[in-house]
Amino acid sequence: MKEYDQLLKAARNIRTLKGIISLLHWDQETYMPSGSNGIRSEQIELLSGIMHREHTGKTFSNTLGKLVDLKSGKPLVKGLNKAELKEFYRDYKLATALPVSFVEEFARLTSESALAWQEARKKDDFQLFLPHLEKIIAMCKKKADLIGYKNHPYDALLDEYEPGMTTKEVANEFSSLKKSIVSLLKKIQGSKQVNDSFLKGNFSEKKQMEFAEILLKGIEFDKTKGRLDLSTHPFSSSTHPSDSRITSRIHKNEFMSHIRSVMHECGHSFYEMGLPEDKYGSPLGDAISLGIHESQSRFWETRIGLSKPFWKHFLPQLKEHFKLNNVTLDSFYKAINKVSPSFIRVEADEVTYPLHVILRFELETELINGKLKVKDIPEAWNGKMQELLGITPPNNTLGCLQDIHWSLGSFGYFPTYTLGNMYAAHLFTAFEKAFPKWEEKLAKGEIHFIHEWLTENIHRHGKAYTGKELLKNITGKPFSADAYNKYLSDKYKSIYGF
Amino acid sequence: MKEYDQLLKAARNIRTLKGIISLLHWDQETYMPSGSNGIRSEQIELLSGIMHREHTGKTFSNTLGKLVDLKSGKPLVKGLNKAELKEFYRDYKLATALPVSFVEEFARLTSESALAWQEARKKDDFQLFLPHLEKIIAMCKKKADLIGYKNHPYDALLDEYEPGMTTKEVANEFSSLKKSIVSLLKKIQGSKQVNDSFLKGNFSEKKQMEFAEILLKGIEFDKTKGRLDLSTHPFSSSTHPSDSRITSRIHKNEFMSHIRSVMHECGHSFYEMGLPEDKYGSPLGDAISLGIHESQSRFWETRIGLSKPFWKHFLPQLKEHFKLNNVTLDSFYKAINKVSPSFIRVEADEVTYPLHVILRFELETELINGKLKVKDIPEAWNGKMQELLGITPPNNTLGCLQDIHWSLGSFGYFPTYTLGNMYAAHLFTAFEKAFPKWEEKLAKGEIHFIHEWLTENIHRHGKAYTGKELLKNITGKPFSADAYNKYLSDKYKSIYGF
Numbered sequence: 001m002k003e004y005d006q007l008l009k010a011a012r013n014i015r016t017l018k019g020i021i022s023l024l025h026w027d028q029e030t031y032m033p034s035g036s037n038g039i040r041s042e043q044i045e046l047l048s049g050i051m052h053r054e055h056t057g058k059t060f061s062n063t064l065g066k067l068v069d070l071k072s073g074k075p076l077v078k079g080l081n082k083a084e085l086k087e088f089y090r091d092y093k094l095a096t097a098l099p100v101s102f103v104e105e106f107a108r109l110t111s112e113s114a115l116a117w118q119e120a121r122k123k124d125d126f127q128l129f130l131p132h133l134e135k136i137i138a139m140c141k142k143k144a145d146l147i148g149y150k151n152h153p154y155d156a157l158l159d160e161y162e163p164g165m166t167t168k169e170v171a172n173e174f175s176s177l178k179k180s181i182v183s184l185l186k187k188i189q190g191s192k193q194v195n196d197s198f199l200k201g202n203f204s205e206k207k208q209m210e211f212a213e214i215l216l217k218g219i220e221f222d223k224t225k226g227r228l229d230l231s232t233h234p235f236s237s238s239t240h241p242s243d244s245r246i247t248s249r250i251h252k253n254e255f256m257s258h259i260r261s262v263m264h265e266c267g268h269s270f271y272e273m274g275l276p277e278d279k280y281g282s283p284l285g286d287a288i289s290l291g292i293h294e295s296q297s298r299f300w301e302t303r304i305g306l307s308k309p310f311w312k313h314f315l316p317q318l319k320e321h322f323k324l325n326n327v328t329l330d331s332f333y334k335a336i337n338k339v340s341p342s343f344i345r346v347e348a349d350e351v352t353y354p355l356h357v358i359l360r361f362e363l364e365t366e367l368i369n370g371k372l373k374v375k376d377i378p379e380a381w382n383g384k385m386q387e388l389l390g391i392t393p394p395n396n397t398l399g400c401l402q403d404i405h406w407s408l409g410s411f412g413y414f415p416t417y418t419l420g421n422m423y424a425a426h427l428f429t430a431f432e433k434a435f436p437k438w439e440e441k442l443a444k445g446e447i448h449f450i451h452e453w454l455t456e457n458i459h460r461h462g463k464a465y466t467g468k469e470l471l472k473n474i475t476g477k478p479f480s481a482d483a484y485n486k487y488l489s490d491k492y493k494s495i496y497g498f
Numbered sequence: 499m500k501e502y503d504q505l506l507k508a509a510r511n512i513r514t515l516k517g518i519i520s521l522l523h524w525d526q527e528t529y530m531p532s533g534s535n536g537i538r539s540e541q542i543e544l545l546s547g548i549m550h551r552e553h554t555g556k557t558f559s560n561t562l563g564k565l566v567d568l569k570s571g572k573p574l575v576k577g578l579n580k581a582e583l584k585e586f587y588r589d590y591k592l593a594t595a596l597p598v599s600f601v602e603e604f605a606r607l608t609s610e611s612a613l614a615w616q617e618a619r620k621k622d623d624f625q626l627f628l629p630h631l632e633k634i635i636a637m638c639k640k641k642a643d644l645i646g647y648k649n650h651p652y653d654a655l656l657d658e659y660e661p662g663m664t665t666k667e668v669a670n671e672f673s674s675l676k677k678s679i680v681s682l683l684k685k686i687q688g689s690k691q692v693n694d695s696f697l698k699g700n701f702s703e704k705k706q707m708e709f710a711e712i713l714l715k716g717i718e719f720d721k722t723k724g725r726l727d728l729s730t731h732p733f734s735s736s737t738h739p740s741d742s743r744i745t746s747r748i749h750k751n752e753f754m755s756h757i758r759s760v761m762h763e764c765g766h767s768f769y770e771m772g773l774p775e776d777k778y779g780s781p782l783g784d785a786i787s788l789g790i791h792e793s794q795s796r797f798w799e800t801r802i803g804l805s806k807p808f809w810k811h812f813l814p815q816l817k818e819h820f821k822l823n824n825v826t827l828d829s830f831y832k833a834i835n836k837v838s839p840s841f842i843r844v845e846a847d848e849v850t851y852p853l854h855v856i857l858r859f860e861l862e863t864e865l866i867n868g869k870l871k872v873k874d875i876p877e878a879w880n881g882k883m884q885e886l887l888g889i890t891p892p893n894n895t896l897g898c899l900q901d902i903h904w905s906l907g908s909f910g911y912f913p914t915y916t917l918g919n920m921y922a923a924h925l926f927t928a929f930e931k932a933f934p935k936w937e938e939k940l941a942k943g944e945i946h947f948i949h950e951w952l953t954e955n956i957h958r959h960g961k962a963y964t965g966k967e968l969l970k971n972i973t974g975k976p977f978s979a980d981a982y983n984k985y986l987s988d989k990y991k992s993i994y995g996f
Contacts, residue, residue, distance in 0.1 A: 023525065229529075242533050243537055
């Protein structure tokens with residue numbers, strides 16, 4: 001159908017522009033000379049504006065308007081994929097909610113803020129970031145008003161990343177999760193502690209990058225369609241299923257945070273590489289939500305990368321590479337899964353990780369509804385760290401300046417991290433049923449069956465289903481936190497022996 | 499004035515898009531995964547199309563049309579810079595000569611061809627490149643017809659790179675140059691040959707890149723506004739005066755071609771970095787022509803980088819870095835200036851270099867007027883190599899597949915290389931007058947005065963003057979080949995002692 005083809009072509013152009021913007025961000029975080037900030041912001045602002053105009057202009061709305069009613073979203077034509085049209089309509093409504101001038105200003109502001117954040121983080125000076133963050137939060141509030149919401153302004157922001165989720169649902173979920181994790185943490189802290197001293201040492205950037213290459217090969221990361229670089233904060237950035245790049249960062253005194261970052265970002269990248277290329281630009285070629293995306297990164301980082309069979313295969317190579325002697329599989333497995341409250345979210349263990357996210361979620365909702373002032377963030381952050389994890393960061397670099405997200409204006413993003421953990425656990429119940437001997441296979445270095453299962457069940461569908469539909473289709477059960485609770489409890493009971 | 503401000507803003511957006519396209523090309527040649535070719539072509543095609551539409555659309559022409567008569571180019575408003583308006587008009591006429599569909603197709607074709615060329619070059623298989631090049635030449639002919647020309651279709655192509663130059667002028671110039679160089683070459687070949695055996699050895703990529711860093715620092719290349727990477731073919735790519743990147747390539751058996759590439763590309767980069775930032779987007783913020791651009795790269799590569807005082811300063815560091823003992827300044831200076839006909843243009847000595855360019859110019863004009871068929875290029879190439887340089891390439895990788903230019907559709911580009919040499923020599927007469935003791939200063943490692951002179955006299959003016967005007971303003975004399983002939987003759991007489 002002519003109108004449908006026109007819609008796909010226009011959407012593909014919009015997606016292509018979005019991909020170029022991703023590449024500009026990637027370059028900014030990896031290879032761009034430091035003095036080019038100004039023009040980079042201008043480039044991103046210009047492309048964001050063009051993309052927005054293409055998406056909200058008459059040509060696009062006339063085309064879409066022939067396929068769906070632009071007021072109600074009802075399909076006007078039979079025989080087309082309903083999910084695809086529904087998502088096209090949803091994207092359009094979101095895009096038209098914001099005027100071009102707003103989008104351009106937001107893009108410029110966040111590009112500049114990301115640099116201010118880097119500087120503030122380096123100098124441990126929250127004041128350098130403060131005026132930028134104040135502007136960002138003011139714009140996020142305005143954004144929520146423009147998009148509209150029923151109960152909480154945060155609903156409007158959350159919905160962009162995790163469609164269908166409300167602030168209230170997340171708050172309830174997190175409140176019960178908080179209780180159960182705090183209880184688990186107490187049991188762990190009352191048990192004999194795990195020794196992980198042999199994970200510390202002096203591991204050069206070169207050696208760590210070499211081992212990352214061993215891993216990338218072992219887990220079948222396709223280097224003809226992606227690459228690994230270093231940046232201040234690890235991220236994955238995809239312009240197309242054939243160009244999906246990841247970054248990591250290295251601490252020379254230990255190698256596990258680098259390995260975990262690589263596994264994590266690979267999980268994101270595998271999702272993007274597994275999306276159907278022939279649907280590029282259509283919602284059917286796009287990822288469902290950040291939560292589902294995170295389920296893929298956590299699947300690889302924790303369910304695979306922190307599992308015993310994985311290291312049964314890779315530990316001998318790791319030991320040889322880093323010249324680690326006298327390390328047994330059992331002691332290594334326990335060490336890399338050691339639970340210990342710490343300051344940095346991305347380096348947190350599986351048990352305390354959700355607490356970091358809950359902290360951010362609680363601060364964000366209060367910043368957006370105005371109960372918390374930006375200048376009071378450091379104090380509020382440190383107070384909650386003490387309350388949830390029992391520790392207080394010695395400085396803001398290890399506290400409220402650790403994440404890039406706020407500088408990018410990504411309010412509503414953090415809760416998807418913990419939803420991702422829960423989704424991953426839910427999905428894993430089906431994976432285990434499909435491959436009862438997955439541990440034996442993984443221990444022999446087999447990886448391909450995992451890719452096949454994830455692509456077949458998740459990646460290839462794009463947005464044909466909502467997150468909740470997909471989770472139910474695959475597992476036969478509606479999504480709940482049960483699988484995640486059971487996984488955490490079983491695993492850490494066996495490690496800590498309580 | 500409102501219309502003038504609108505024009506500047508629109509032009510700045512167009513220039514910004516062009517800069518993003520440059521970055522996409524840079525990424526394609528440096529870090530892009532090999533499997534992402536398809537989407538990269540699509541990205542470049544899309545942006546080229548948007549840029550073209552912005553430049554040729556009603557908004558732009560209405561704005562420009564209030565300042566100049568769009569038929570004749572006559573200014574309609576007083577008090578504005580005439581050169582700026584004239585160049586705005588020239589760019590507009592060039593852009594409107596080509597329909598959007600043509601520009602998009604050309605962009606896609608050349609992006610794909612660049613990859614085919616890489617493959618063909620790697621496999622020494624001209625047939626892999628042949629069908630792409632045939633399409634490119636067909637499109638270049640069509641382009642010449644669309645732009646229009648008086649005498650030779652090549653005039654239309656040449657004018658894009660070197661405004662005001664005609665095929666006939668270049669042919670005459672090159673014909674006389676050919677005679678004088680062939681005569682000089684005979685004298686050189688009849689003299690005692692120079693020993694350069696100590697320049698060969700085993701020099702790792704790492705060591706060569708480290709020395710490049712020493713050089714970049716020594717010649718004041720601002721790393722906050724640029725960077726150096728490796729690629730198949732060295733190039734310089736500028737998105738803005740604050741982001742100008744260069745690449746080089748390394749042969750492990752010698753270091754001089756890398757050093758010359760770095761010096762050469764730095765010269766280009768210095769020009770871009772020296773353009774006035776506040777005129778970004780205006781012709782007053784843009785380089786005059788490829789010939790003037792090349793005068794800057796050749797200035798640094800040959801007039802500075804192959805001079806004795808330069809190496810008086812850097813040779814001790816080079817000797818230490820590469821562990822070269824028993825090399826005197828005099829023998830080193832002679833060795834790096836050794837004249838010896840060879841296959842690769844970018845590695846040619848100063849004397850034979852113009853012959854490589856003349857060869858390409860002669861082939862290009864015949865390809866464009868249809869006298870030469872694409873399939874006959876290898877034979878024609880090898881025949882001319884024998885005629886001009888007395889040598890025949892053993893394969894096409896060392897012959898007609900060595901340059902990236904044709905794959906990018908850049909017909910009309912090559913002659914500007916030799917014009918650049920001649921311009922550089924012409925400019926140098928004024929530089930020597932301004933700094934009679936430049937050799938003493940350079941020998942002490944002083945560099946800043948060179949940057950100041952080039953920026954003050956050339957870079958900061960953008961396109962305020964034509965190439966010919968600029969050359970006359972600076973030297974007081976109209977441009978001629980005299981200075982270049984005298985320079986070559988004096989220099990090589992002293993080296994070869996004839």
